[in-house]
Amino acid sequence: MKRALATLAAILLMGAANPPADPYDIVIRGGRVLDGGGNPWVRADVAIKDGRIVQVGTVTGKGAQEIDAKGRYVAPGFIDMMDQSGRALLQSGLAENKIRQGVTTVIAGEGGTPVEAAKITDYFRQLEQQGISVNFGTYYSSAQARGKIIGDGEGRPTPAQMKAMQEEVDTAMRAGVFGISSALIYAPNSFQTTADLIALAKVAGRCNGFYATHMRDESADLLKAINEAIEIGEKGGVKVEIFHLKAAFAPLWGKLMPQAVAAITAARARGVDIAADLYPYTAGGTGLDITVPSWVWSEGRAKGIERLRDPAMRARMKRELAEGSQPGWSNLVEASGGWKNIVLANSHLEKYARFHGKNFQEIGEALGKDPADVSWDILLEAPKRPMALFFMMSEQDIETALRQDWTSIGSDAGASVKFGEIDMLGLPHPRSYGTAPRVIAEYVKRRPVLSLPEAVRKMTSWPAQRMGLSDRGLVREGMRADVVVFDYDKLDDVASWEKPVSSPTGIEAVLVNGKLTFDGKKHTGALAGQVLRHSCPG
Structure with a gap:
């Protein structure tokens, strides 16, 4: 009997020295859980282990990390x-x-x-x-x-x-x-x-x-x-x-x-x-190249740039801007209600930086140019794709x-x-x-x-x-x-x-x-995301 009691005492002492690991990695406590299915919220704990949700409800076990979600969703x-x-x-x-x-x-x-x-x-x-x-x-x-x-x-x-x-x-x-x-x-x-x-x-x-x-x-x-x-x-x-x-x-x-x-x-x-x-x-946001009719690029980008430099081509392009969308080209200047509703967001050019956040009608008036010419000049000069906001x-x-x-x-x-x-x-x-x-x-x-x-x-x-x-x-x-x-x-x-x-x-x-x-204040540095691959049968 004494030997058995001594063994039991030793086991208990070992347990005290090496308590069992927390059963969960993370427990989110007492939040208003919206399950994502469109259902009303319910108050519940959420227990997480090995990357998955393992319990939703009253979680009695502890988490290695606990998040207090009371009053939160x-x-x-x-x-x-x-x-x-x-x-x-x-x-x-x-x-x-x-x-x-x-x-x-x-x-x-x-x-x-x-x-x-x-x-x-x-x-x-x-x-x-x-x-x-x-x-x-x-x-x-x-x-x-x-x-x-x-x-x-x-x-x-x-x-x-x-x-x-x-x-x-x-x-x-x-x-x-x-x-x-x-x-x-x-x-x-x-x-x-x-x-x-x-x-x-x-x-x-x-x-x-x-x-x-x-x-x-x-x-x-x-x-x-x-x-x-x-x-x-x-x-x-x-x-x-x-x-x-x-x-x-x-x-x-x-x-x-x-x-x-x-x-x-x-x-x-x-x-x-x-x-x-x-x-x-x-507002949508895209490149200024969308203000150019698609036919300009029909023989590739190099030929398109050449056409953008040609005054005769520009005259034709301006006529088409005024006429509205053409087959194969969606005219976002017309769609936005005119250049006054198109804002230069990023020209990638120091000379135009002061106009970022301004609409093209304002920029054209400031420079004494047709707004279309402003757009296309930037397009020709920019080292990267110049961007605009189209309020349409x-x-x-x-x-x-x-x-x-x-x-x-x-x-x-x-x-x-x-x-x-x-x-x-x-x-x-x-x-x-x-x-x-x-x-x-x-x-x-x-x-x-x-x-x-x-x-x-x-x-x-x-x-x-x-x-x-x-x-x-x-x-x-x-x-x-x-x-x-x-x-x-x-x-x-x-x-x-x-x-x-x-x-x-x-x-x-x-x-x-x-x-x-x-964690509510900073990115923790965790890189736990996964690449999602669509499965192709056969």
């Missing part, structure tokens, strides 16, 4: 459905401007991948080896395939060239991209025909992939562009994602968007798997789009290589730092457009389901632990046209795959 990490970080993450994986918004997953690739199809596998491996803070997936651009095979000029591919382009798409799909993308508003992308895109989409369709598109027109011919996307989806056998849905045409504000919604809703009703994302701002959307139309249950949120902005600076696009637009918080701060708090559960659903479970990310987008047991904790009362996007790189307030914790990545 706990939601799935936000998913950015239209991201531009593909190149930036190679230089820095921190993506701090994304993380501070509560964004844990990004889907990039409007312009494709930074490498050709044959190198995508190595590109993904490099991202994994270097480490990234966000989960990252991407599309491959149809224009990449076209550019490699037939160059940057106008013209239809031969059957042999089309076959080679399809092989490029097949290589990209098998490397793990989610589908093909197009940006048909820009030359040389605009030289792709509907038939060409259907032929490439069929390859993505064999892998249950997407056709994701910056449509051929988002202005006066918006409905024609939507119908083209639907046709490509139906004939190509692919899911269709419309990038940054907008009715970017001032003369028809309040009219085009309801028609666009009706067209998409009708297509969905007959079985077309089509949806859209949008950003919650009235209305809040009424944004609200209409947001109310659709099939819309999600995409920023159209990339990760900043250095936090506090503009992204690699060179565009100082508040969407880079404020998109996700703004959806709640502006359209839930400041005006009753969405309920809080619906706003969260649009940024979590809906895009996860859309992209086939079956283990993300919900706060439920077994799911990946991508989580954001926020203070609803303090939540504000902050970033503005005047101060576009300001960080939001109210985001108190961000976890990516179970690792605390933002």
Whole structure:
């Protein structure tokens, strides 16, 4: 008996000296849990172990790290459905401007991948080896395939060239991209025909992939562009994602968007798997090259630059600007209601720096020039793509789009290589730092457009389901632990046209795959993000 008691005492002493490890890595305590499915919040604890949510409810066990969420909301990490970080993450994986918004997953690739199809596998491996803070997936651009095979000029591919382009798409799909993308508003992308895109989409369709598109027109011919996307989806056998849905045409504000919604809703009703994302701002941002009619670039960029220098060509271009959109070219000057609604954002030129933030009508008056000449002179002189803000959307139309249950949120902005600076696009637009918080701060708090559960659903479970990310987008047991904790009362996007790189307030914790990545004050340095590969059967 004495020996048994002595043994028991020794065991107890060993236990005291080596207490059992905490059963969980992190426990988030007492928050208002929004599961991401559109349901009302419930008060619960969330326990996380090995990168996954293992319990939601009353958690009695301790976490190695405990987060007090009393009075706060706990939601799935936000998913950015239209991201531009593909190149930036190679230089820095921190993506701090994304993380501070509560964004844990990004889907990039409007312009494709930074490498050709044959190198995508190595590109993904490099991202994994270097480490990234966000989960990252991407599309491959149809224009990449076209550019490699037939160059940057106008013209239809031969059957042999089309076959080679399809092989490029097949290589990209098998490397793990989610589908093909197009940006048909820009030359040389605009030289792709509907038939060409259907032929490439069929390859993505064999892998249950997407056709994701910056449509051929988002202005006066918006409905024609939507119908083209639907046709490509139906004939190509692919899911269709419309990038940054907008009715970017001032003369028809309040009219085009309801028609666009009706067209998409009708297509969905007959079985077309089509949806859209949008950003919650009235201005888009893009390069000044969009102010040039597409025919200027029909023989390639070098010839286009030559034409831009020709006074006779400029006279013709100005006539066409005044006439409105032409076949194959969306006139964003007309769409914005004139040069007075187009703001020079970044010329990349010291001589024009004093005009950044000014509209082109003001700049033209100051310089004694036609605003078109100002734009094209900058385009010729700039060492990088000069950028402008085009104020061409209305809040009424944004609200209409947001109310659709099939819309999600995409920023159209990339990760900043250095936090506090503009992204690699060179565009100082508040969407880079404020998109996700703004959806709640502006359209839930400041005006009753969405309920809080619906706003969260649009940024979590809906895009996860859309992209086939079956283990993300919900706060439920077994799911990946991508989580954001926020203070609803303090939540504000902050970033503005005047101060576009300001960080939001109210985001108190961000976890990516179970690792605390933002602690409410700073990025922790965690690089727990994963490359998301679309699976291609067969």
